[in-house]
Amino acid sequence: MDPPSTTNGLGHDAITPHPDPANGTRGVGTGPQVISTTKQLEVLVGPLLNYRRMSNEKAGEPIWHGSVLVVTTPGQTSPQLTLSPAGAVIASEGNAVFTGPGSRTFDADKLYEDTDKAFWRFMVQVPFQRFESKWSYAIKGLSYVDEKKTEKPQIFAVPSISQSMRILFHSCNGFSVGTDIEAFNGPALWNDVLRMHAEKPFHVMLGGGDQIYNDGVRVDGPLRPWTDIGNPHKRREFPFGQQMRDDCDEYYFQNYVRWYGQKPFSTANGQIPQVNIWDDHDIIDGFGSYTDHFMKCPVFRGIGGVAHKYYLLFQHHQAPPKSTFTTDAPATTHVGVEGTPADPAQLKGTFVMTDDQHDPSHIIGTKPGPYVEERSLNLYCQLGARIAFCGIDARTERTRHQINYPETYKLIFDRLSNELSANTEIKHLVLLLGVPIAYPRLQWLENIFSSPLIAPIKFLNKRFGFGGNFFNKFDGNIDLLDDLDDHYTAHQHKHERKELVHMLQDLSKKHSVRITILGGDVHLAAIGRFYSKPKLGIPAEKDFRYMPNVISSAITNKPPPQAVANLLARRNKIHHLDHDTDETLLEIFDRDPGPVGERKKSSDANHATMPSRNYAIICESSAHPTPTSSAPQPSAPVPPTTTVDGEAAQETSSPPDPKSNARKPIHAGEKGAGTGHPAANGLRETGLCGPYGLDVTLRVEISPKDPEGRTDGYGFSVPALEGGGYADQGSRW
Template sequence: MAASIESPHTDPSGATGIGAGPQVLSTSNKLEVICGPLLNYRRMSNERSGSPTWHGSVLVVTTPGQQHPELTLSLAGAIDATARNAAFTRAESRRFAGEKLYEDSDKAFWRFTIDLPFQEFESRWEYKINGLTYVDEKETGMPQTFAVPSVAQSMRILFHSCNGFSVGTDMETWQGPSLWNDVLRMHAQKPFHVMIGGGDQIYNDGVRVGDGPLRPWTEIGNPHKRREFLFGEKLRADCDEYYYKNYVQWYGTKPFATANGQIPQVNIWDDHDIIDGFGSYTDRFMRCAVFRGIGGVAHKYYLLFQHHMAPPKSTFTTDAPNTTDVGPDGTPVDPVQLKNTFVMTDDLDDPSYMIGSKPGPYVEERSRSIYCQLGARIAFVGIDARTERTRHQVNYPETYKMIFDRLDKEFSANKNLKHLVLLLGVPIAYPRLQWLENLFRSPLIGPIKFLHKRFGVAGGLFNKFDGSVDLLDDLDDHYTAHQHKHERRELVHALQKFSKSHSARVTILGGDVHLAAIGRFYSKPKLGIPAEQDHRYMPNVISSAITNKPPPQAVANLLASRNKIHHLDHDTDETLLEIFDRDPGVPTKSNGAANGATNGAVNGDVKSKTSNANHATMPSRNYAIICESHPTPTSSASAAPPAPVAAPTTNGEAAPAQTSTPPDAKANARKPMHAGEQGAGTGHPAAAGLQATGLCGQYGLDITLRVEISPKDTEGHTDGYGFSVPALEIAA
């Protein structure tokens, strides 16, 4: 029997895979959907006679036994009224067959791999899954639409992270994913072409509390017994059910679920997609059976829900000795796990993925970083900073080499690329907290730890996994942690070398820390280099969390007080930009009302977020908008970049983009240092996040942080803080 299970075969649906599946067939002419649709963006190509093609996928989770589902895709029209009379001769309605990625006795995952031609105008596309009906009869399978930029445009980007709640959050105060209402409002006014998930798209920490399957393990007091605890087939199956049901519940929760079907996603993962702190505990503890087991299960559903990829054929369990010996391609097959189960085996990796050369130390699969082009002039890289992570490394050196080799290849082949948006799971330009790390590791903590073990003293200070101070796993995660110092410097230097070599600006995205901030690397003022010509100028947009609760005001103020001017090397400094000129929702003297606030926000409920001295860190839920600073027309007769236009100023008059004066060595670098940063905050032209400012020339970016005004507002209204990033033009 085992031999037949392990032999690839063709499923009745037409898919090639391993495992016989549940052997049930639906007799309904309806497609019974449990969760979805989920829309992903993958990449651009020039496969159709040189015409750029958009590639993506749609995923639905259905009841088992479904047969041959189909998706119909059609061009719904132009978004810009000036292009509505254009001829739609290049885009007739097309049908795409579903591909079954995985099926067991409870559910099946179907992917529709779709593509479409970019138009000469910003376009809206409609897709409909034929016969779709929801198991929950309250839902209806209406057609979905999404936006695609014109062939001459770069994409309008939504960036978010930390989309869930930590264990113990007061749910009466922090009511659900309300900021997604604001995302949908912004999307309706000016559509997003892609949304980038920076990690923690879901919080799976509940697996260890309440009725979660890992609660008995978590409550074992003896660290040795906890390390030796077995991860047998029963526990594996229970954890599998938990992760699956948690994904279905969260990805089916509105308004997040609505955004999932209308804005194409590109995701990397972080610790909460597995469990809090995964990868940053001690190596001895991370190699225990339970961590190996849940790493495999979480990875399975991460691939299915977030990447629309077939999972590994099996995951680790101590009941199947062959799964404990990881080969170069991951975990071997366990016939027990394939009972009544089908897994696709011929799923080809999309060219957008950069696959690690060997499995990670704890998630025993190869890392999956991403390269893709976001429209005409922006390239994107998302580094998988969790699969290879340990307490002492973020990624393998060979992974960094693979990524920069790919970047050199892509930018050498396409001279239209002017900007790299780099996604990291955690911030890299961020205040140092080494003094706090040293305190938590010092002998001073020893007596408190002893009292905690014997009498439960300071229970909230220590985690239940390895007995260390609970904040240590978060601090160890950061690039600014002392053990990552060398790796951090090497990464920044590699980015500087790439930026200079290709005259491409680098903007870094990072989340994880549950507050908003803007970090920047830049050349030391003594070098006299204006930002527009400075390859070392790299902003780090820190946007977190879109759903999870922010840290206390005191923590944000502490971080701001540590916002020193740090010296990365003899040529590079770094610090946070003081962008928060006022708290969100607080009226200003000039306008008498909150900039960006709309109906439903009650300013009387707004409490002070920060101290008067803190203009660098904002402890409120938030997300970010990134788009080109140049107001590119939404329709064009060719793919060539448009000519530069004059940039509007705050009084409505036009002013040309300009090269800033070199920074003054005596000036405060926490303040604006170039034209795009002047007036950063709520009064900046980019604050609203709806119109291109033109402030930073033809290839610059506008950045907007949309910050929640009040957690009591279930509609999630936000206030905007803006600045602009100049394109890079290396001086001759």
């Protein structure tokens, strides 16, 4: 006889414990003890598509590896996904998926399940073809709990075997607390992303941090009573018990469901494969950059663990740790090498996969971070034929005085060196950091905010509320100070920053690979660059120190006031990193976006910073021939002889004039940077920087009043590194 059951209100029946047919003994915990009574796969959010890596599993036939995540109601059996060449899927109806030739079916692994939800991951692979291919996928029986949503097969693009990927880069995909969201038409720029994707598909989108803003947890969420405590000492000692953990867990989960299920962002999630790192707003504003004694308080340690759990699940499709920190479970307060130990209370009615292997693209730190007490997750993968990618987790190990452990840097650079040695076809390394690294210094502002002159004002704020929002609600310091402390250019990070740039220079010189750095966080667009001092007489094409920093932020959050952008532009000096390396911002913004007569976004003198929402497009600057036969093809394509405008491409610049202004163009690809540059539209190869260079486009919002999020483009190109790059020049060599 079947055991008695009672309906739980979600279309499931509660029953006695049952084995997990999808995972057997692969997890810990008994699960929520419910079985779905519907024939449909009840989906809360998804599908979310991730890119993981490429491999050569068969001689001459590289494989594209990715994953698809769906979040469902609990009690489901393992769902199935059908993947087909685009056009082969005929229909998806009810429980059936009708397919054509070349289709494959994938089963799902259950990563996590509790009484409210379950996370299912499909690991998918497709072969690279000798042409750009499109693939369609559908999940059997999928139906949304929200009946307003409809299900249809999703399509994504994979480059040809001879192509590198066309890259979308974005950051700060959410709104700060207190922002008038309606005034900015929500995440409107994703409409523009989808328009560009329809014209010429993106093969991958790189999330540079703050893919979601969880700051509301302290305003309209379970941390509000804690935030309202006026005494900083009482706030530091406040416990983070199981009830608060459960409440925060629910808040973070629902915020992810709301944001990741919202169009047009959700549409992009299912069609453009993601690769993400995280930053503070994925946890809470300023996490990691407050004073050490405050960062170690129970509440901050607790929300760090909860945010990390959902970061792994939603953004990496990875099983989370078994438990997170709570003060009423003493075992969880003493972290070991592997992170937080299991807590029976948290595992009650919960299933967690325990043998989930990290992907080969992951570079895992050797020890837990100081506040997020888990090991960092850094990334390496290849983006098609000639571009490599590295993403550095700059939040898990962050404190006010360090960004990453020295041991982590060694792991990352050992991996990079090994990969570049093994594959000499890689011509470009794209490095993703959470914050810009070639950016104007604001140390004078840090000094003011940290000076004794501020102490009396801080006292008045604590006692009488004087200064209002000028001070943050956590440690009582000036609210902007944690943002300044986040920057690589902050005084306490200067040594670490310099060492990182030197390690990148060494890598570039040793492997003859050009490095382009991506960074977000600052809510405006800019292009920074490191380069050899003009006195050394090295053309950019041969300069291993030439590293542009593409600064693209925010795709959704509001930009800073015009006055802040103008202040930063005035601070755009030519800085000297060391005896041989200078740095400054490129003056790329020749005019404001959109037609003449729109509201001005910056001063007439500011051509270096753009305070408007934006995203970036990166792709190779020359088209590469598509093989037409099955015979082995030469790995090096023929360089184009002309640009798209019919003019001969300039192969090598002259050495820079020591008396020239390096804020202006210093090589052929920067010449004419801005709206008139051939790379500005983001849809065609310029040919300006030869067969291995990159075209970079900043797509900048014209008006926040436009719900379609239309943008204007600013472009420049990055040359490949020729040979060893003048390896015998400069005092460091």
